[in-house]
Amino acid sequence: MSSIRITQAVGLGGTNSLNDVKAVQTALNKLLKLIPPTQALIVDGRLNSRPESSKTIGAIKLFQSKVLNMVRPDGKIDPNGRTHKKINEKLIAETSQVHFKLPIASTDVQKLSESDYQDIANQLGCKIAAIKAVAEVESAGDAFFPNGKPKVLYEAHIFSRFTNHRFDTSHPTISSRSWNRSLYTGGSQEYARLEKAMELDVTEALKSASWGRFQIMGFNYSASGFASVEAFVKTMFSSERKQLDAFVSFVKSKGLEKHLLTLNWAAFAKGYNGSQYAQNKYDIKLQKAFDKYDEK
Template sequence: MKWMKEVAEKGVALGPEPWHMHPVVFLDAMKPVNKQCYCYKQGIVDRPCQSGAVDVTKDDFEVLAAQLGVEREVLRAIAVAETGDKVPFKYYVRGEKHAAILYERHYMKRISLKLGVSPETVRKVESSEPDIMHSYDKSYRHGKDSQQYQRLLRAREINSDAANMSCSWGKFQVMGEYYHHLCGSIQELVDAQNYCAMQHLQYFKVFLVKEKRMLQPMKDKDWLTIARRYNGTGQIGYDQKIENAYNSLKNKW
Protein backbone atom coordinates (compact mmCIF):
# COMPACT_ATOMS: atom_id res chain seq x y z
CA MET A 1 0.00 0.00 0.00
CA LYS A 2 1.00 3.61 -0.50
CA TRP A 3 1.26 5.84 2.53
CA MET A 4 1.33 9.62 3.12
CA LYS A 5 3.49 10.82 5.96
CA GLU A 6 1.84 13.27 8.37
CA VAL A 7 3.49 16.63 8.60
CA ALA A 8 3.89 17.51 12.29
CA GLU A 9 3.99 21.03 13.62
CA LYS A 10 7.48 22.22 14.23
CA GLY A 11 8.56 21.87 17.79
CA VAL A 12 5.71 19.63 18.87
CA ALA A 13 6.80 16.25 20.14
CA LEU A 14 4.56 13.57 18.69
CA GLY A 15 6.53 10.53 19.65
CA PRO A 16 6.97 7.95 16.88
CA GLU A 17 6.23 9.49 13.52
CA PRO A 18 2.66 8.62 12.53
CA TRP A 19 1.76 7.49 9.01
CA HIS A 20 -1.68 7.58 7.47
CA MET A 21 -3.19 5.97 4.40
CA HIS A 22 -4.14 8.53 1.76
CA PRO A 23 -7.98 8.74 1.58
CA VAL A 24 -8.08 8.03 -2.15
CA VAL A 25 -5.86 4.99 -1.75
CA PHE A 26 -7.93 3.87 1.23
CA LEU A 27 -11.14 3.95 -0.81
CA ASP A 28 -9.48 2.08 -3.65
CA ALA A 29 -8.21 -0.59 -1.28
CA MET A 30 -11.69 -1.00 0.18
CA LYS A 31 -13.24 -1.85 -3.19
CA PRO A 32 -14.46 -5.44 -3.20
CA VAL A 33 -12.64 -7.89 -5.41
CA ASN A 34 -14.85 -8.51 -8.40
CA LYS A 35 -15.39 -12.24 -8.39
CA GLN A 36 -17.10 -11.93 -11.76
CA CYS A 37 -13.91 -10.91 -13.60
CA TYR A 38 -13.43 -13.98 -15.76
CA CYS A 39 -10.11 -12.79 -17.16
CA TYR A 40 -8.76 -12.67 -13.60
CA LYS A 41 -10.13 -16.13 -12.82
CA GLN A 42 -8.46 -17.46 -15.97
CA GLY A 43 -5.10 -15.90 -15.06
CA ILE A 44 -5.11 -13.53 -18.03
CA VAL A 45 -4.79 -10.35 -15.93
CA ASP A 46 -3.14 -9.60 -12.60
CA ARG A 47 -6.01 -7.60 -11.12
CA PRO A 48 -9.76 -8.03 -11.52
CA CYS A 49 -11.69 -5.34 -13.35
CA GLN A 50 -14.82 -3.75 -11.92
CA SER A 51 -17.18 -3.70 -14.88
CA GLY A 52 -15.81 -5.57 -17.91
CA ALA A 53 -14.44 -4.15 -21.17
CA VAL A 54 -17.06 -2.79 -23.57
CA ASP A 55 -15.06 -3.53 -26.72
CA VAL A 56 -11.87 -5.03 -28.09
CA THR A 57 -9.32 -2.29 -28.81
CA LYS A 58 -6.72 -2.00 -31.55
CA ASP A 59 -4.06 -2.65 -28.92
CA ASP A 60 -5.84 -5.88 -27.94
CA PHE A 61 -5.73 -7.05 -31.55
CA GLU A 62 -2.02 -6.26 -31.71
CA VAL A 63 -1.31 -8.25 -28.55
CA LEU A 64 -3.22 -11.26 -29.88
CA ALA A 65 -1.48 -10.95 -33.24
CA ALA A 66 1.91 -11.12 -31.50
CA GLN A 67 0.80 -14.14 -29.44
CA LEU A 68 -0.43 -16.08 -32.48
CA GLY A 69 2.05 -14.89 -35.09
CA VAL A 70 -0.78 -13.69 -37.32
CA GLU A 71 -1.18 -10.26 -38.88
CA ARG A 72 -3.38 -7.99 -36.81
CA GLU A 73 -5.39 -7.10 -39.91
CA VAL A 74 -6.29 -10.74 -40.52
CA LEU A 75 -7.67 -11.10 -36.99
CA ARG A 76 -9.60 -7.87 -37.07
CA ALA A 77 -10.96 -8.62 -40.56
CA ILE A 78 -13.00 -11.44 -39.05
CA ALA A 79 -14.52 -9.03 -36.52
CA VAL A 80 -15.41 -6.71 -39.40
CA ALA A 81 -16.98 -9.58 -41.33
CA GLU A 82 -18.92 -10.89 -38.34
CA THR A 83 -20.16 -7.80 -36.51
CA GLY A 84 -18.88 -4.82 -38.47
CA ASP A 85 -16.21 -4.38 -35.76
CA LYS A 86 -18.85 -2.55 -33.71
CA VAL A 87 -19.30 -2.62 -29.94
CA PRO A 88 -20.42 -6.23 -29.46
CA PHE A 89 -23.15 -5.71 -26.88
CA LYS A 90 -26.88 -5.19 -27.17
CA TYR A 91 -29.61 -4.20 -24.74
CA TYR A 92 -32.34 -6.67 -25.61
CA VAL A 93 -33.76 -5.86 -22.18
CA ARG A 94 -33.48 -2.26 -21.05
CA GLY A 95 -30.57 -1.78 -18.68
CA GLU A 96 -29.14 -5.28 -19.17
CA LYS A 97 -25.96 -5.60 -21.21
CA HIS A 98 -25.98 -8.71 -23.36
CA ALA A 99 -23.47 -10.00 -25.90
CA ALA A 100 -24.63 -9.75 -29.51
CA ILE A 101 -26.00 -13.13 -30.61
CA LEU A 102 -27.27 -14.96 -33.64
CA TYR A 103 -29.60 -17.87 -32.95
CA GLU A 104 -29.09 -20.94 -35.16
CA ARG A 105 -32.17 -23.15 -35.31
CA HIS A 106 -30.41 -26.10 -36.97
CA TYR A 107 -27.89 -26.21 -34.11
CA MET A 108 -30.79 -26.26 -31.66
CA LYS A 109 -32.32 -29.27 -33.40
CA ARG A 110 -29.07 -31.24 -33.46
CA ILE A 111 -27.88 -30.35 -29.96
CA SER A 112 -31.30 -30.88 -28.38
CA LEU A 113 -31.38 -34.45 -29.64
CA LYS A 114 -27.82 -34.95 -28.42
CA LEU A 115 -28.74 -33.68 -24.94
CA GLY A 116 -31.75 -35.94 -24.62
CA VAL A 117 -34.72 -33.94 -25.84
CA SER A 118 -37.15 -36.50 -27.23
CA PRO A 119 -37.45 -36.90 -31.01
CA GLU A 120 -41.18 -36.40 -30.59
CA THR A 121 -40.66 -32.99 -28.99
CA VAL A 122 -38.16 -32.02 -31.66
CA ARG A 123 -40.57 -32.98 -34.44
CA LYS A 124 -43.38 -31.05 -32.78
CA VAL A 125 -41.32 -27.88 -32.34
CA GLU A 126 -39.88 -28.12 -35.85
CA SER A 127 -43.40 -28.31 -37.25
CA SER A 128 -45.05 -25.63 -35.12
CA GLU A 129 -42.09 -23.29 -34.47
CA PRO A 130 -39.65 -23.58 -37.37
CA ASP A 131 -37.69 -20.53 -36.19
CA ILE A 132 -36.79 -22.43 -33.02
CA MET A 133 -35.83 -25.82 -34.50
CA HIS A 134 -35.31 -26.85 -38.08
CA SER A 135 -32.92 -28.61 -40.41
CA TYR A 136 -30.27 -26.50 -42.13
CA ASP A 137 -31.53 -24.38 -45.01
CA LYS A 138 -29.08 -22.01 -46.71
CA SER A 139 -31.94 -19.79 -47.91
CA TYR A 140 -33.15 -19.13 -44.35
CA ARG A 141 -33.06 -15.50 -43.16
CA HIS A 142 -32.40 -14.93 -39.48
CA GLY A 143 -34.26 -11.65 -39.12
CA LYS A 144 -33.77 -8.80 -36.65
CA ASP A 145 -31.49 -8.65 -33.61
CA SER A 146 -34.46 -8.58 -31.26
CA GLN A 147 -35.78 -11.80 -32.78
CA GLN A 148 -32.55 -13.62 -31.94
CA TYR A 149 -32.99 -12.92 -28.25
CA GLN A 150 -36.66 -13.88 -28.22
CA ARG A 151 -35.84 -17.16 -29.95
CA LEU A 152 -33.11 -17.84 -27.42
CA LEU A 153 -35.57 -17.31 -24.57
CA ARG A 154 -38.07 -19.68 -26.15
CA ALA A 155 -35.40 -22.29 -26.85
CA ARG A 156 -34.27 -22.15 -23.22
CA GLU A 157 -37.73 -23.31 -22.21
CA ILE A 158 -37.03 -26.52 -24.15
CA ASN A 159 -33.42 -27.04 -23.05
CA SER A 160 -31.36 -24.18 -21.67
CA ASP A 161 -27.93 -25.65 -22.41
CA ALA A 162 -28.88 -26.57 -25.97
CA ALA A 163 -30.28 -23.08 -26.53
CA ASN A 164 -27.14 -21.34 -25.28
CA MET A 165 -24.93 -23.63 -27.35
CA SER A 166 -27.05 -22.83 -30.41
CA CYS A 167 -26.14 -19.14 -30.46
CA SER A 168 -23.04 -17.50 -31.81
CA TRP A 169 -21.69 -15.05 -29.26
CA GLY A 170 -20.04 -11.66 -29.15
CA LYS A 171 -17.71 -9.73 -31.38
CA PHE A 172 -16.47 -12.78 -33.28
CA GLN A 173 -19.73 -14.75 -33.29
CA VAL A 174 -18.26 -18.04 -32.08
CA MET A 175 -20.85 -20.74 -31.44
CA GLY A 176 -21.57 -21.57 -27.81
CA GLU A 177 -21.15 -25.26 -28.60
CA TYR A 178 -17.38 -24.90 -28.16
CA TYR A 179 -17.58 -23.50 -24.61
CA HIS A 180 -15.47 -26.34 -23.16
CA HIS A 181 -12.30 -24.85 -24.64
CA LEU A 182 -12.58 -21.90 -22.26
CA CYS A 183 -15.20 -22.50 -19.56
CA GLY A 184 -16.39 -25.24 -17.25
CA SER A 185 -20.00 -24.95 -18.36
CA ILE A 186 -22.06 -23.33 -21.08
CA GLN A 187 -23.69 -21.07 -18.48
CA GLU A 188 -20.26 -19.81 -17.40
CA LEU A 189 -19.50 -18.99 -21.03
CA VAL A 190 -22.79 -17.11 -21.39
CA ASP A 191 -22.12 -15.11 -18.23
CA ALA A 192 -18.57 -14.30 -19.37
CA GLN A 193 -19.65 -13.27 -22.87
CA ASN A 194 -22.35 -11.01 -21.47
CA TYR A 195 -19.90 -9.43 -19.04
CA CYS A 196 -16.73 -8.51 -20.94
CA ALA A 197 -15.48 -7.99 -24.49
CA MET A 198 -12.09 -9.39 -23.51
CA GLN A 199 -13.86 -12.71 -23.03
CA HIS A 200 -15.01 -12.45 -26.64
CA LEU A 201 -11.35 -12.14 -27.63
CA GLN A 202 -10.31 -15.08 -25.45
CA TYR A 203 -13.06 -17.27 -26.85
CA PHE A 204 -12.05 -16.27 -30.36
CA LYS A 205 -8.45 -17.20 -29.57
CA VAL A 206 -9.18 -20.69 -28.26
CA PHE A 207 -11.64 -21.29 -31.10
CA LEU A 208 -8.95 -20.49 -33.68
CA VAL A 209 -6.25 -22.52 -31.97
CA LYS A 210 -7.99 -25.49 -30.35
CA GLU A 211 -11.17 -26.06 -32.35
CA LYS A 212 -10.46 -25.00 -35.93
CA ARG A 213 -6.65 -25.02 -36.09
CA MET A 214 -6.74 -21.93 -38.25
CA LEU A 215 -3.37 -20.37 -37.57
CA GLN A 216 -1.62 -21.60 -40.71
CA PRO A 217 -4.41 -20.56 -43.11
CA MET A 218 -4.46 -17.17 -41.39
CA LYS A 219 -0.70 -16.79 -41.71
CA ASP A 220 -0.98 -17.75 -45.37
CA LYS A 221 -4.00 -15.48 -45.88
CA ASP A 222 -5.79 -18.44 -47.42
CA TRP A 223 -9.18 -16.73 -47.41
CA LEU A 224 -11.19 -19.66 -48.73
CA THR A 225 -9.88 -22.08 -46.10
CA ILE A 226 -10.42 -19.47 -43.39
CA ALA A 227 -14.00 -18.94 -44.54
CA ARG A 228 -14.79 -22.64 -44.72
CA ARG A 229 -13.37 -23.41 -41.29
CA TYR A 230 -14.93 -20.40 -39.64
CA ASN A 231 -18.35 -20.37 -41.32
CA GLY A 232 -18.71 -23.87 -42.73
CA THR A 233 -18.21 -25.43 -46.13
CA GLY A 234 -21.51 -23.97 -47.32
CA GLN A 235 -20.24 -20.42 -46.99
CA ILE A 236 -20.97 -18.13 -49.93
CA GLY A 237 -18.86 -15.02 -50.37
CA TYR A 238 -17.50 -15.01 -46.82
CA ASP A 239 -13.96 -15.46 -48.10
CA GLN A 240 -14.27 -12.33 -50.23
CA LYS A 241 -15.80 -10.44 -47.34
CA ILE A 242 -12.81 -11.21 -45.11
CA GLU A 243 -10.31 -10.39 -47.85
CA ASN A 244 -12.00 -7.05 -48.54
CA ALA A 245 -11.95 -6.21 -44.84
CA TYR A 246 -8.27 -7.15 -44.64
CA ASN A 247 -7.37 -4.91 -47.59
CA SER A 248 -9.29 -2.00 -46.08
CA LEU A 249 -7.51 -2.44 -42.75
CA LYS A 250 -4.10 -2.56 -44.46
CA ASN A 251 -4.90 0.84 -45.94
CA LYS A 252 -6.29 2.27 -42.72
CA TRP A 253 -5.77 0.48 -39.43
Protein backbone atom coordinates in the same frame (compact mmCIF):
# COMPACT_ATOMS: atom_id res chain seq x y z
CA MET B 1 -44.14 -27.53 -12.48
CA SER B 2 -43.16 -29.81 -9.58
CA SER B 3 -46.03 -32.32 -9.85
CA ILE B 4 -49.43 -32.88 -11.41
CA ARG B 5 -52.78 -33.83 -9.95
CA ILE B 6 -55.35 -35.81 -11.88
CA THR B 7 -58.84 -36.62 -10.61
CA GLN B 8 -59.59 -39.56 -12.90
CA ALA B 9 -57.69 -41.98 -15.11
CA VAL B 10 -56.04 -40.68 -18.28
CA GLY B 11 -55.28 -42.84 -21.30
CA LEU B 12 -56.66 -46.05 -22.75
CA GLY B 13 -59.82 -46.93 -20.89
CA GLY B 14 -59.63 -43.77 -18.78
CA THR B 15 -62.24 -41.08 -18.20
CA ASN B 16 -59.96 -38.56 -19.94
CA SER B 17 -61.42 -35.34 -18.62
CA LEU B 18 -60.14 -32.27 -20.42
CA ASN B 19 -58.12 -30.84 -17.51
CA ASP B 20 -56.63 -34.19 -16.55
CA VAL B 21 -55.44 -34.86 -20.09
CA LYS B 22 -53.98 -31.34 -20.32
CA ALA B 23 -52.08 -31.91 -17.08
CA VAL B 24 -50.59 -35.13 -18.42
CA GLN B 25 -49.68 -33.56 -21.78
CA THR B 26 -47.97 -30.65 -20.05
CA ALA B 27 -46.05 -33.00 -17.74
CA LEU B 28 -44.88 -35.23 -20.58
CA ASN B 29 -43.66 -32.18 -22.48
CA LYS B 30 -41.46 -31.37 -19.48
CA LEU B 31 -40.01 -34.87 -19.58
CA LEU B 32 -39.34 -35.28 -23.31
CA LYS B 33 -35.66 -36.01 -22.66
CA LEU B 34 -36.73 -39.28 -21.04
CA ILE B 35 -38.83 -40.48 -23.98
CA PRO B 36 -36.98 -39.79 -27.25
CA PRO B 37 -37.83 -39.42 -30.10
CA THR B 38 -41.20 -38.11 -28.87
CA GLN B 39 -42.01 -34.62 -30.12
CA ALA B 40 -43.71 -32.03 -27.92
CA LEU B 41 -47.41 -32.73 -27.51
CA ILE B 42 -50.11 -30.19 -28.29
CA VAL B 43 -51.71 -29.36 -24.94
CA ASP B 44 -55.37 -29.47 -25.92
CA GLY B 45 -56.82 -32.03 -23.51
CA ARG B 46 -57.82 -34.37 -26.33
CA LEU B 47 -56.86 -37.88 -27.38
CA ASN B 48 -58.68 -37.73 -30.78
CA SER B 49 -61.40 -40.13 -31.94
CA ARG B 50 -59.06 -43.13 -31.90
CA PRO B 51 -57.21 -42.93 -28.57
CA GLU B 52 -55.01 -45.92 -29.40
CA SER B 53 -53.38 -43.89 -32.19
CA SER B 54 -53.07 -40.70 -30.12
CA LYS B 55 -49.62 -39.17 -29.74
CA THR B 56 -50.39 -38.63 -26.07
CA ILE B 57 -51.09 -42.34 -25.56
CA GLY B 58 -47.91 -43.14 -27.45
CA ALA B 59 -45.95 -40.87 -25.12
CA ILE B 60 -47.54 -42.46 -22.04
CA LYS B 61 -46.62 -45.95 -23.28
CA LEU B 62 -43.08 -44.86 -24.08
CA PHE B 63 -42.72 -43.36 -20.60
CA GLN B 64 -43.97 -46.59 -19.07
CA SER B 65 -41.58 -48.62 -21.21
CA LYS B 66 -38.44 -46.48 -20.88
CA VAL B 67 -38.81 -45.10 -17.37
CA LEU B 68 -40.90 -47.73 -15.56
CA ASN B 69 -39.46 -50.65 -17.57
CA MET B 70 -42.96 -52.03 -18.10
CA VAL B 71 -42.87 -55.01 -20.45
CA ARG B 72 -46.46 -54.42 -21.54
CA PRO B 73 -47.23 -50.70 -21.14
CA ASP B 74 -50.98 -50.17 -20.94
CA GLY B 75 -51.10 -46.47 -21.90
CA LYS B 76 -53.14 -45.58 -18.83
CA ILE B 77 -52.38 -43.31 -15.87
CA ASP B 78 -54.45 -43.91 -12.74
CA PRO B 79 -54.62 -41.22 -10.03
CA ASN B 80 -51.78 -41.95 -7.59
CA GLY B 81 -50.96 -45.10 -9.54
CA ARG B 82 -47.48 -46.27 -10.44
CA THR B 83 -47.18 -44.19 -13.62
CA HIS B 84 -48.64 -41.07 -12.00
CA LYS B 85 -46.20 -41.31 -9.08
CA LYS B 86 -43.20 -41.82 -11.36
CA ILE B 87 -44.19 -38.82 -13.52
CA ASN B 88 -44.36 -36.65 -10.39
CA GLU B 89 -41.04 -38.03 -9.16
CA LYS B 90 -39.35 -37.06 -12.41
CA LEU B 91 -41.05 -33.66 -12.48
CA ILE B 92 -39.82 -32.88 -8.96
CA ALA B 93 -36.28 -33.91 -9.93
CA GLU B 94 -36.47 -31.70 -13.03
CA THR B 95 -37.76 -28.72 -11.05
CA SER B 96 -35.07 -29.08 -8.39
CA GLN B 97 -32.29 -28.62 -10.95
CA VAL B 98 -30.68 -25.20 -11.13
CA HIS B 99 -31.63 -23.57 -14.42
CA PHE B 100 -29.25 -21.17 -16.06
CA LYS B 101 -30.45 -17.61 -16.61
CA LEU B 102 -28.87 -15.14 -18.98
CA PRO B 103 -26.70 -12.56 -17.17
CA ILE B 104 -27.93 -9.02 -16.74
CA ALA B 105 -26.74 -6.82 -19.59
CA SER B 106 -24.26 -4.06 -18.89
CA THR B 107 -24.19 -0.74 -20.73
CA ASP B 108 -20.68 -0.01 -19.45
CA VAL B 109 -18.61 -2.70 -21.16
CA GLN B 110 -14.98 -1.76 -21.71
CA LYS B 111 -14.12 -1.48 -25.40
CA LEU B 112 -11.16 -3.11 -27.06
CA SER B 113 -8.04 -1.01 -27.47
CA GLU B 114 -5.36 -1.15 -30.13
CA SER B 115 -3.06 -2.68 -27.53
CA ASP B 116 -5.58 -5.52 -27.07
CA TYR B 117 -5.50 -6.21 -30.78
CA GLN B 118 -1.71 -6.02 -30.84
CA ASP B 119 -1.46 -8.44 -27.93
CA ILE B 120 -3.69 -10.99 -29.68
CA ALA B 121 -1.92 -10.50 -33.01
CA ASN B 122 1.35 -11.31 -31.25
CA GLN B 123 -0.19 -14.45 -29.73
CA LEU B 124 -1.45 -15.66 -33.10
CA GLY B 125 1.54 -14.43 -35.11
CA CYS B 126 -0.60 -12.51 -37.58
CA LYS B 127 -1.40 -8.92 -38.50
CA ILE B 128 -3.90 -6.87 -36.51
CA ALA B 129 -5.79 -6.32 -39.76
CA ALA B 130 -6.46 -10.06 -40.01
CA ILE B 131 -8.21 -10.12 -36.62
CA LYS B 132 -10.20 -6.99 -37.39
CA ALA B 133 -11.26 -8.50 -40.71
CA VAL B 134 -12.79 -11.52 -38.96
CA ALA B 135 -14.60 -9.25 -36.49
CA GLU B 136 -16.06 -7.11 -39.25
CA VAL B 137 -17.32 -10.02 -41.34
CA GLU B 138 -18.78 -11.90 -38.38
CA SER B 139 -20.49 -9.06 -36.53
CA ALA B 140 -19.88 -5.80 -38.40
CA GLY B 141 -17.17 -5.19 -35.82
CA ASP B 142 -19.51 -4.83 -32.84
CA ALA B 143 -19.39 -7.13 -29.84
CA PHE B 144 -22.63 -5.94 -28.19
CA PHE B 145 -26.05 -4.65 -29.13
CA PRO B 146 -26.98 -1.12 -27.95
CA ASN B 147 -28.93 -2.69 -25.06
CA GLY B 148 -25.71 -4.10 -23.60
CA LYS B 149 -26.26 -7.73 -24.56
CA PRO B 150 -23.66 -9.55 -26.66
CA LYS B 151 -24.56 -10.00 -30.29
CA VAL B 152 -26.26 -13.33 -30.99
CA LEU B 153 -27.74 -15.16 -33.92
CA TYR B 154 -30.01 -18.06 -33.01
CA GLU B 155 -29.97 -21.08 -35.33
CA ALA B 156 -33.21 -23.07 -35.34
CA HIS B 157 -31.75 -25.92 -37.40
CA ILE B 158 -28.95 -26.45 -34.88
CA PHE B 159 -31.42 -26.54 -31.99
CA SER B 160 -33.56 -29.02 -33.90
CA ARG B 161 -30.59 -31.31 -34.39
CA PHE B 162 -29.42 -31.09 -30.79
CA THR B 163 -32.91 -31.88 -29.45
CA ASN B 164 -33.53 -34.77 -31.84
CA HIS B 165 -36.22 -32.76 -33.68
CA ARG B 166 -38.60 -33.04 -30.70
CA PHE B 167 -39.90 -29.49 -31.07
CA ASP B 168 -40.11 -29.15 -34.85
CA THR B 169 -43.89 -29.57 -34.94
CA SER B 170 -44.85 -27.71 -31.78
CA HIS B 171 -42.37 -24.81 -32.14
CA PRO B 172 -41.56 -24.46 -35.87
CA THR B 173 -40.14 -20.93 -35.59
CA ILE B 174 -37.38 -21.99 -33.18
CA SER B 175 -36.84 -25.63 -34.16
CA SER B 176 -36.49 -26.42 -37.85
CA ARG B 177 -35.09 -29.57 -39.44
CA SER B 178 -33.46 -27.47 -42.18
CA TRP B 179 -31.89 -24.01 -42.29
CA ASN B 180 -34.47 -21.34 -43.10
CA ARG B 181 -33.41 -17.71 -43.55
CA SER B 182 -36.96 -16.44 -43.00
CA LEU B 183 -36.86 -17.55 -39.35
CA TYR B 184 -34.29 -14.92 -38.40
CA THR B 185 -35.71 -11.84 -36.69
CA GLY B 186 -32.40 -9.97 -36.64
CA GLY B 187 -30.63 -7.74 -34.12
CA SER B 188 -31.50 -7.92 -30.45
CA GLN B 189 -34.82 -9.59 -31.36
CA GLU B 190 -32.85 -12.82 -31.73
CA TYR B 191 -32.87 -12.98 -27.93
CA ALA B 192 -36.63 -13.51 -27.98
CA ARG B 193 -36.15 -16.64 -30.09
CA LEU B 194 -33.25 -17.80 -27.93
CA GLU B 195 -35.22 -17.38 -24.71
CA LYS B 196 -38.18 -19.34 -26.12
CA ALA B 197 -35.79 -22.16 -26.96
CA MET B 198 -34.31 -21.95 -23.45
CA GLU B 199 -37.77 -22.65 -22.04
CA LEU B 200 -37.63 -25.98 -23.86
CA ASP B 201 -33.98 -26.93 -23.29
CA VAL B 202 -31.57 -24.42 -21.77
CA THR B 203 -28.25 -26.04 -22.60
CA GLU B 204 -29.08 -26.98 -26.19
CA ALA B 205 -30.53 -23.52 -26.83
CA LEU B 206 -27.33 -21.83 -25.67
CA LYS B 207 -25.32 -24.15 -27.90
CA SER B 208 -27.51 -23.19 -30.86
CA ALA B 209 -26.61 -19.49 -30.99
CA SER B 210 -23.46 -17.71 -32.17
CA TRP B 211 -22.06 -15.19 -29.70
CA GLY B 212 -20.20 -11.92 -29.52
CA ARG B 213 -17.86 -10.03 -31.80
CA PHE B 214 -16.52 -13.21 -33.38
CA GLN B 215 -19.87 -15.08 -33.50
CA ILE B 216 -18.55 -18.29 -32.00
CA MET B 217 -21.23 -20.98 -31.86
CA GLY B 218 -22.19 -22.03 -28.36
CA PHE B 219 -21.48 -25.68 -29.15
CA ASN B 220 -17.82 -24.65 -29.58
CA TYR B 221 -17.55 -23.71 -25.90
CA SER B 222 -14.92 -26.39 -25.17
CA ALA B 223 -12.73 -25.38 -28.12
CA SER B 224 -12.99 -21.80 -26.83
CA GLY B 225 -11.57 -22.77 -23.45
CA PHE B 226 -14.65 -23.34 -21.27
CA ALA B 227 -15.91 -26.27 -19.23
CA SER B 228 -19.55 -25.64 -20.09
CA VAL B 229 -21.64 -23.62 -22.52
CA GLU B 230 -23.12 -21.75 -19.54
CA ALA B 231 -19.64 -20.56 -18.50
CA PHE B 232 -18.96 -19.57 -22.12
CA VAL B 233 -22.15 -17.48 -22.30
CA LYS B 234 -21.43 -15.72 -19.01
CA THR B 235 -18.05 -14.70 -20.41
CA MET B 236 -19.63 -13.42 -23.62
CA PHE B 237 -21.63 -11.00 -21.47
CA SER B 238 -18.63 -9.86 -19.42
CA SER B 239 -16.25 -7.95 -21.72
CA GLU B 240 -14.99 -7.46 -25.25
CA ARG B 241 -11.49 -8.55 -24.25
CA LYS B 242 -12.74 -11.88 -22.93
CA GLN B 243 -14.63 -12.41 -26.18
CA LEU B 244 -11.34 -11.79 -27.95
CA ASP B 245 -9.53 -14.27 -25.70
CA ALA B 246 -12.17 -16.89 -26.45
CA PHE B 247 -11.59 -16.27 -30.17
CA VAL B 248 -7.88 -16.90 -29.72
CA SER B 249 -8.53 -20.18 -27.90
CA PHE B 250 -10.96 -21.28 -30.59
CA VAL B 251 -8.60 -20.41 -33.45
CA LYS B 252 -5.71 -22.24 -31.80
CA SER B 253 -7.78 -25.31 -30.96
CA LYS B 254 -8.86 -25.60 -34.59
CA GLY B 255 -5.34 -24.97 -35.94
CA LEU B 256 -6.48 -21.91 -37.88
CA GLU B 257 -3.80 -19.45 -36.81
CA LYS B 258 -1.57 -20.51 -39.70
CA HIS B 259 -4.23 -19.38 -42.15
CA LEU B 260 -4.42 -15.95 -40.51
CA LEU B 261 -0.64 -15.69 -40.83
CA THR B 262 -0.58 -16.71 -44.51
CA LEU B 263 -3.85 -14.88 -45.27
CA ASN B 264 -5.33 -18.03 -46.76
CA TRP B 265 -8.89 -16.83 -46.36
CA ALA B 266 -10.52 -19.79 -48.08
CA ALA B 267 -8.87 -22.24 -45.68
CA PHE B 268 -9.65 -20.03 -42.68
CA ALA B 269 -13.29 -19.58 -43.72
CA LYS B 270 -13.73 -23.34 -44.18
CA GLY B 271 -12.36 -24.06 -40.71
CA TYR B 272 -14.22 -21.20 -39.04
CA ASN B 273 -17.57 -21.21 -40.85
CA GLY B 274 -17.79 -24.73 -42.27
CA SER B 275 -17.59 -26.32 -45.69
CA GLN B 276 -20.43 -24.16 -47.08
CA TYR B 277 -18.46 -20.93 -46.58
CA ALA B 278 -18.24 -20.23 -50.32
CA GLN B 279 -22.03 -19.88 -50.62
CA ASN B 280 -21.86 -16.75 -48.49
CA LYS B 281 -18.52 -15.64 -50.00
CA TYR B 282 -16.91 -15.56 -46.55
CA ASP B 283 -13.42 -15.81 -47.99
CA ILE B 284 -14.00 -12.90 -50.38
CA LYS B 285 -15.52 -10.76 -47.63
CA LEU B 286 -12.58 -11.52 -45.34
CA GLN B 287 -10.11 -10.53 -48.02
CA LYS B 288 -11.88 -7.22 -48.66
CA ALA B 289 -12.08 -6.43 -44.95
CA PHE B 290 -8.41 -7.26 -44.47
CA ASP B 291 -7.40 -5.03 -47.38
CA LYS B 292 -9.36 -2.15 -45.82
CA TYR B 293 -7.71 -2.43 -42.42
CA ASP B 294 -4.25 -3.24 -43.80
CA GLU B 295 -4.21 0.09 -45.64
CA LYS B 296 -4.58 2.04 -42.40
